[in-house]
Amino acid sequence: MDIIMETLILTSYQDEARVRNLIDELIASGKIDAFKNYTHERPEKAAKRAKRALEEEKLFAKEQKKKSKKQKDGVDTEGGLDSLAKSIQARHENALKSSENFLDKIAQKYCSKQKTTARKRPANKPATSKRKK
Structure with a gap:
């Protein structure tokens, strides 16, 4: 029994x-x-x-x-549902922040600004014709 x-x-x-x-x-x-x-x-x-x-x-x-x-x-020594919900929400927010930081770092690394190139200046040579006579 x-x-x-x-x-x-x-x-x-x-x-x-x-x-x-x-x-x-x-x-x-x-x-x-x-x-x-x-x-x-x-x-x-x-x-x-x-x-x-x-x-x-x-x-x-x-x-x-x-x-x-x-x-x-x-x-509330056992934690309860309120503290559990708060900790889950905090973890979610931290994950969002870290993913945003990660994306910003990747964008900064691979999407760098366009390099400005200096213009070619004409050389200070006298103008002579290169034609052969």
């Missing part, structure tokens, strides 16, 4: 009697087989299971109180 109660979703030890009745009906109708571990379960085992469940509930309630107290004090 331990494994059955642990694997059933959204059930607690308080639902054990209801679950046991359902299983007993299925065994009686022949839809499932009866196992010795189920049919001959010791009462001490059920008591241990109930005790464990109560301890778990107390621990959960204690953790909830701590958590609610931290939230009232404004201390």
Whole structure:
């Protein structure tokens, strides 16, 4: 019964009697087989299971109180969704800035200004004709 109660979703030890009745009906109708571990379960085992469940509930309630107290004090040690959203947004902004810087550097490197060339000046030679006579 331990494994059955642990694997059933959204059930607690308080639902054990209801679950046991359902299983007993299925065994009686022949839809499932009866196992010795189920049919001959010791009462001490059920008591241990109930005790464990109560301890778990107390621990959960204690953790909830701590958590609610931290939230009232404004201390968010677990981070929360707000801080997660802020950190994601900050990382996104940093990525945009770095990509803009990268593009600016690439543009500066490869798209340099056109070089101005000096005009050729005529040489200070006397004008002579190069025609042969």
